[in-house]
Amino acid sequence: MASVQVVLSYAEKQFPNFVEELQDFVRFPSIGTDDQYKKETAACANWLAKHLEYIGLQQVKIFSTPRHPIVYGEWLKQPGKPTLLIYGHYDVQPVEPVAEWSFPPFKPFVQGDYIYGRGASDDKGQLFANVKALEAFLKTYKQLPVNIKCLFDGEEEMGSPSLANFIQTHQNLLKANVAVLSDMAMLSAEQPSLTYALRGSLSVELEVKSQAVDLHSGNFGGAVHNPLQVVSEIIAKLHDQNGRITIPGFYDQVKTYTSAERNYMRHFGPTDKKILEDAQAYNGWGEKGFTAYERTTIRPALSVNGIVGGYQGTGVKSVIPAKAGAKLNFRIAPNQDPYVVEKLFRKYMQEIAPPSVAVNIRAHLHAKPYELNIRDPALQAGKLAFQKVFGKEPVLTxxxxxxxxxxxxxxxxxxxxxxxxxxxxxxxxxxxxxxxYLPNFKKGIKTSIWFMTALSQKANLSGSVVPRQLQKTSSFT
Amino acid sequence: MASVQVVLSYAEKQFPNFVEELQDFVRFPSIGTDDQYKKETAACANWLAKHLEYIGLQQVKIFSTPRHPIVYGEWLKQPGKPTLLIYGHYDVQPVEPVAEWSFPPFKPFVQGDYIYGRGASDDKGQLFANVKALEAFLKTYKQLPVNIKCLFDGEEEMGSPSLANFIQTHQNLLKANVAVLSDMAMLSAEQPSLTYALRGSLSVELEVKSQAVDLHSGNFGGAVHNPLQVVSEIIAKLHDQNGRITIPGFYDQVKTYTSAERNYMRHFGPTDKKILEDAQAYNGWGEKGFTAYERTTIRPALSVNGIVGGYQGTGVKSVIPAKAGAKLNFRIAPNQDPYVVEKLFRKYMQEIAPPSVAVNIRAHLHAKPYELNIRDPALQAGKLAFQKVFGKEPVLTxxxxxxxxxxxxxxxxxxxxxxxxxxxxxxxxxxxxxxxYLPNFKKGIKTSIWFMTALSQKANLSGSVVPRQLQKTSSFT
Structure with a gap:
């Protein structure tokens, strides 16, 4: 498909406009988790739907859900070719802590090689790279190399609560051969990577009540079990001194990896030093016996996302809060089941919660871990696309x-x-x-163009050809 | 002083107006700890100063301080009589958690036997009881039974940071024989009590930093020591399983009481049951071997007033915060020194803080504990006043x-x-x-009237007469 150069040069020429459009997209405060932004989130969905129509997609629809709309669009005029489902999300994370932003989160701007704003990377910019690749084909050749279905979620940052039901009830609409999603980081700007595995997730909210009302800590300090103290004592009991999670049975399901795969990870994956640099962290911490890369991918983790209770303002307030809570998040390792983890956690809480307080637990967002078979031929198409644009074979991560x-x-x-x-x-x-990073926005568009091109050249997506280098480095499967 | 009946009946008649005026006073959001209410706090000081002039005090002045003004007024036309310094505070506590108020905190109203609003009891209502007692004398007899100096603080809820310096630089202005302060609870509406001891206080802010920026708990969970987890682990190490504070040397200075005084406390003080009822608490908790009353008065306590860090909004946010903090408050028992406690705390933190994070400690509000000699004759005047109004001897608390x-x-x-x-x-x-409680507002005014009357009848405030019952019950001194 020599014509791909025409498509790529359209993207190159239009890129300044694409950056302008991305700023329009980022300008919507589409914070899905926060109900007060419901209207703005809907406005963002409308904008995106109009944009899909503008670039030439068909059957563009906004499906309402119990929370935020799903945006759909398709182009199905290549009957002999595979169908690619492009997934992405237009909702963004909350902006807290607000005071630590150097600029208003929803007034995007370009400075140097970057576009700044909440959602610029996660996921508006990356979603938009795929959309702009479609535009480049449609505006130059009025056709795409494969059939396309776009599915853009407005609830990803809250765990996509409406998506399961939507997929269930729209299985025909969404029928495809393979899906693509651009919503993650490569190893570095110089080293592309292809992600083939994700951890699962389970979020748990813990609430501890000691008394019906807030109390003066002078008058009552020493008389009651402070809920913030209890929450702290519970959290302190969740890890041992080796950084392991102490919930009985927690590690029973966790998959054990061969030394071949762990060696591949050591060789091609980020070092501890690199991960701590990326984190801008003073020191590492975690489960003994594993690298930071392993601890953050093939091992489960438990993070405290927030503690709620008492006085958080400036200065001092002499209060014993009536209740306190913790927002906990488990990242679930391959083979673990989030529902089993929830059960074990609840059991452990019953064991360790002190009788002086009432404890309540709510669980959300049960997502299973995911591992892609690295012999999948679509993965190979992705690999070839990265190679074309970045001039370098992507690392499997x-x-x-x-x-x-x-x-x-x-x-x-x-x-x-x-x-x-x-x-x-x-x-x-x-x-x-x-x-x-704007150079990655541009390269992302081009990678997406090459990916669709490569996909279209594969007769059969159920897999056969595995390139030599991939065979070699993937001996761990 | 038979004329005291005229004064009391003025207070009785004017009481509905006093309640109206108190509502005007409560309407000011004089939250001293929060800089955004600086203007309203100043407006409250102005209102109070004008009110002191209106009731007939002289030399009324507003002294500015680095934060909030001090309101002063005097009446010194009884050269042979003692001088009473009336202290109180017009600043109020913050209103967080805002969502748990059933009404706007600064729109006071009367319902049944209560006036509702932030500061209604602490301390605007109680301060106002003393002011209205002055008014009752001045509006009926144009004189007071003793000399009076009023000193009203705008920073009490933040630990009166400007007061020490103000007293130091205004020692002549404030010279007096005794001070009175109405800023505490009696045992119950039926049982008046006279407070003769307070705990000291030390507030400490602990900040833990693990990395320079907030991190995604999916990508980095398992790689770094979550500051909220560290804060929790530190807090969990501050108490042992007997409810005792674990800081080495912490109890060394704490005063030991004779069994006589502990028996008096058991006999006249609130029971564990009463304290837990007042707290609306599910269960008690604290240092083993002491009653709840002892644990909250003659024993020190450590309360977590707040934990700061991570996401506190509704829903879920996958974040590992860059830093987290805890607001801790020590209540210092008799004979303990807050500066010594601070030193011991800092030393303990150095011992237990993990090397994976940076820990920073700031201490505020070093206040020493206070015990009044119960043979003090002014205490006797207070006792007589309570007896007159409540028909019952106050318990020493x-x-x-x-x-x-x-x-x-x-x-x-x-x-x-x-x-x-x-x-x-x-x-x-x-x-x-x-x-x-409005009946206490009225009785407070009358108690203050009787207190000043009784004080004026004492020739010498350096103490001699101890009433029989007090002698008997105070054998513990």
Whole structure:
């Protein structure tokens, strides 16, 4: 397909406009988790749907859900070719802590090689790279090399609660041969990577009540069990001194990896030093006996995302709060089941919660871990695309994060998802001052163009050809 | 002084107006700890100063301080009589958690026997009882039975940071024989009590940093030591399983009481059951071997007032915060020194803080504990006043709270403070839905009238007469 050069040069020429459009997209405060942004999130969905129509997709629809709309669009005029489901999300993370932003999160701007703004990388910029690749084909050749279905979620950052039901009830609409998602970081701007595994996730909210009302800590300090103290004491009992999670039975299901795969990870994956640099962390910490890369991918982790209770303002307030809570998040390792983890956690809480307080537990967001078979031919198409654009073979990587959609596509549509990530570890996703590296935005568009081209040239997506280098490095499967 | 009946009946008649005026006073959001209410706090000081002029005080002045103004007024036309320093505070506690108020905190109203609003009891209502007693004398007889100096603080809820310096630089202005303060609860509406001891206080802010930026808990969970986890682990190490504070040397200075005094406390003080009822607590907790009353008065306590860090909003956010903090408050038992406690705490933190994080400690509000000699004749005047109004001898009580002014008056002016409290344990001070019991407001005014009358009849305030019952029950001194 010599014509791909025409498509690529359209993307090259239009790139300044694409950056302008991305700023329009980022300008919507589409914070899905926060109900007060419901209207803005809907407005963002409308904008995106109009944009899909503008680039030439058909059957563009906004499906309402109990929370935020799903945006759909398709182009199905290549009957003999495979169908690619492009998934992404237009919702963004909350912006807390607000005070730590150096600029308003929803007034995006370009400075140097970056576009700044909440959602610039996660996931508006990366989603947009795929959309702009479609535009480049449609505006030059009025056709795409494969059939396309776009599915853009407005609830990814809250764990895609409406997606399972939507997929279940729209299985025909969403039927495809393979899915693609661009919502992750590559190893570095110089080293592309292809993600083939994700951790699962389970979020748990713990609430501890000691008394009916807030109390003065002078008058009552010493008389009651302070709920913040109890929450702290519970959290302190969740890890041992080796950094292992202490919940009985917690590790029973965790998959054990061969030394071949762990060697591959050591060789091609980020070093401890690199991960701590990316984290801007003073020192590492975690389960003894594993590298930081292993601890964040093939091993489970338990993070405290927030503690709620008492006085958080400036200065001092002499209060014993009536209640306190903790927002905990488990990242579930391959072979672990989030529902089993929830059960074990609840049992452990019953064992360790002191009788002086009432404890309540709510669980959300059960997402299973995901591992793609690395012999999947669509993965090979992704690999070739990266090679074309970055001039370098992508490293096969695992990431520690979770994308519920990926598990759902496997479970309900029986398709694999290729994770073409264009982000960088330094994009500050979920954190203040989020940004997206513009050279990766451009290369992402081109990678997406090559990926669709390569897919279209594969007669059969159920897999056969495994390139030599991949065979060699993938001896761990 | 037969004329006291005229004064009392003025108060009786004017009481509905007093309640109206108190509502005007409560309407000011004079949250001293929060800089955004600086203007409203100043406006409250102005209103109070004008009110002191209106009732007939002289030399009324507003002294500015680095934070919030001090309001002063005097009446010194009884050269042969003692001088009483009336202290109180017009600043109020913050209103967090805002969502738990059933009404707007600064729109006071009367319902049944209560006036509702932030500060209604602590301390605007109680301060106002003393002011209205002055008014009753001045509006009926145009004179007071003793000389009076009013000193009203705007920073009590933040630990009176400007007061020490103000007293130091205004020692002549504030010279007096004794001080009175109405800022505490009696045992119950039926049982008046006279507070003769307070705990000291030390507030400490602990900050833990693990890395420079917030991280995604999927990508980095397992790689770094979560600051919220570290804060929890540190807090969990501050108490042992007997409810004792684990800081080495912490109890070394704590005063030991004779069994006589502990028996008096058991006999006249609130029971564990009563304290837990007042707290609306499910179960008690604290240092083994002591009653709840002892644990909250003669024993030190350590409370977590707040934990700061991570996501506190609704829903879920996958974040490992860059830093987390805890607001801790020590209540210091008699004979303990807050500066020694700070030193011991810092040393312990150095021992237990993990090397994976950076820990920073800031200490505020060092207030020494206070015990009044119960043979003090002014205490006797207070006792007689309560007896007159409530028809019942007040119980001598300790309270667990702290009033830095009381220590300062002792230290810098060499005077004792009589603590005539008109609040109730159920006033919800420092908590949502604060209120003040109106029958106590009225009785407080009358008690203050009797207190000044009794003081004026004492030739010598350096003490001699101890009433029989007090002698009997105070054998523990």
């Amino acid at each position: 695992r990431i520690g994060g979770t994308i519920p959609a990926v598990s759902l596509f496997k479970e309900k549509l029986n398709i694999s998802t290729i994770l073409l990530g264009f982000g960088l570890p330094t994009d500050r996703i979920h954190a203040p001052n989020e940004r997206f | 300790r309270i667990g709270g702290t009033i830095p002014a009381v220590s300062l008056f002792k230290e810098k002016l060499n005077i004792s403070t009589i603590l005539l409290g008109f609040g109730l344990p159920t006033d919800r001070i420092h908590a949502p839905n604060e209120r003040f």
